[in-house]
Amino acid sequence: MSAMEHRILIVDDERRIADTSALILQSAGYHTQTAYDGAAGLTRCREFHPDLVLTDVVMPGMSGIEMAIAIRQEFPGCTILLISGQAATADMLESARREGHSFELLAKPVHPTTLLQRVAQILKDSDRVTATK
């Protein structure tokens, strides 16, 4: 699958982060959509069927982790990357891990170059997994 065909959903209650991240990923050739809270992210996921979800963790209402668990159950092929700038995230991740859900986390702020590299790597890996299936 080429980069042009990959779909990425960006979820962040900080709209400006979500929007600018989307622009950056678009400029790299990805299809993107944005949502500004967890519940909206889950709804958008059902319509958009992304290959990758980039999400903030601490958001009003449904947290990024809760959303990620729900997405993973519904869309097992979708990869999720958490991005957080809050120290409390470590505790949330740990309690999710104890319940059998482990996620990759990037610390905010992530430099756009780093983000693009990481996204490319994740999608390449997941393509390989899909191809071998």
Added chain:
Amino acid sequence: MSSSTSATSSIPIAPMWNSLEPGSHSVQFYRKDEFLVDALSRFLGSALGSGDAAVVIATKSHREQIAQFMKLRGLDIALAMRQRRYVALDAAETLDKVVVAGWPDAERFMAVIGEIIGDARAATKRADAQVAAFGEMVALLCAEGKSDAAVVLEHLWNDLASLHSFSLRCAYPMNAFSRSGQGDSFDKICAAHSHVIPSERFTVLASEQEQLRTISHLEQKAEALDAEVAERKKIELSLMRREAEFSDLLENAAVGVQQVGPDQRIVWANRYVMALLGYSAEEYIRHELAEFHARQEIFKDFWERLMNRENISDFEAELRCRDGSVKHVLIHSNGLWENGRFVRTRCFLRDMTEHRQMELALIQSEKLASVGRLAATVAHEINNPLASVMNLVYLAQNQPGGAGSSYLQEAQEELERIAHLTKQTLGFYRSESAIVPVRLGSIIRSLASMLSPKVSNKRVTLLVEDAGDPEIRTAPGEIRQLFSNLLSNSLDALDMGGVIRVRISEAREWNNGGPPGVRVTIADSGCGIPAEHRAHLFEPFFTTKKEVGTGLGLWVCKRIAEKYQGTIHFRSSTRAEQSGTVFSVFLPLLTAETAGNSAKPLAA
């Protein structure tokens, strides 16, 4: 003396106790005077009646009674006295003549008494004449508690008897030996005599059978008494041991125990108290308790409550140690009252110094933890705008056309957000400026003119009213920040054409009992604060203005007001037509010293 007549007949004396051979030195014990007098009148009377001599060294009362009794027996006492065969002397006066420095003097005794006996014998004008003597000087010594001196005197009598042949009778009341410890003296006195005559209890018994029964009875009694004395000694010993145990227990208790008398002086204190405070017994006991209280007002309160018969528990006090340091103690105390009078306190102290230090350390570490939490929150709040800025700058740099400038503009705004945040938090912790006299009116007016562009843009009316504006001592920078935040909030709350009224007045803190100061009220006719937000208003990072606010403004205001011992309150209404919010800030007129003490950096 009519009663004496009947007494002589009512107390018969067995013959064997009366007929003693010449040269004997007998001791007569007695319970009642009349028995003694009767016995003596027989002893002396028989001597006088047979032409011998009699010497009486006795109390005045005994001398008179003996003479009376002998007269009743038909003896011509007056004649015998004139013949100087009968000599009656006062015991106390005679004793004075033979005693030197409280002790019977042998030489004087021999001289004085020897002469008396010799003279009496000579008066009979018969070479073989006998002298019957009765002496009571020994009983006087015994009554004074000088039984050893009495025994010495008895031996002097014996010595004298070996020189002059005479029959001597001494007399001791039985009640002189009524204590169990006097057995020794009693034995010594008996040993100094050739004959012992028991008291009337025994001597009145006529038959031998009666006497034997009495001896058996007395033996039984003595046995029982001995046993009882031994039992009592045992009880006494065990009581003493118990007392020693209890005092040892109190002395070594792991709490301070002390007693304070009605004069507020310390009566007793255990080792714990002395060790805690470092005083010796001389430095602590009998000193006034107030001397050791570091805070007199606390001591006064403590004593007043004690005098009100309060049962004081967990009373916190500070005691001064010998080395000048202060111990924090917890006191339990109440008074012992007898017949409505305060006798002394029962007072128990526990050292809480270490506990208190731990508490302070805990508070300190909690403070540090809250600073840590704050820092974490601040970091998060900074991270979001930074993430935006990074994205925006990236986009601007990678923009092929001229659209980049709008991204850079947004980046600029985000940078301002960060700058504002750091100014609010980090700047706050840097306790900047010196304390100087300040008038709030001038600060607020300068803020008003600074805000005037925004005020006129929104067509807001800003009214500043001075109703007394005394100088207060404070840091103008922080006060400026406080009112700048409040005025900005008011402006933000207003739509086009609202009103902000600022009023500055001299006031006291809420009720009239508080310190004098200045109150500033800032009232706006804005939309008001919804009820669900009111409780969170002063919490850090609470904001309803997500796009523009940091959530630190009011939190900072409160911290600044509290730093200068002031307060900040608000009232708000969201009812249509009446909506609006009033913030009221009170700042006390601090003296230079209190300002110096209070204006410490908040993070410390």
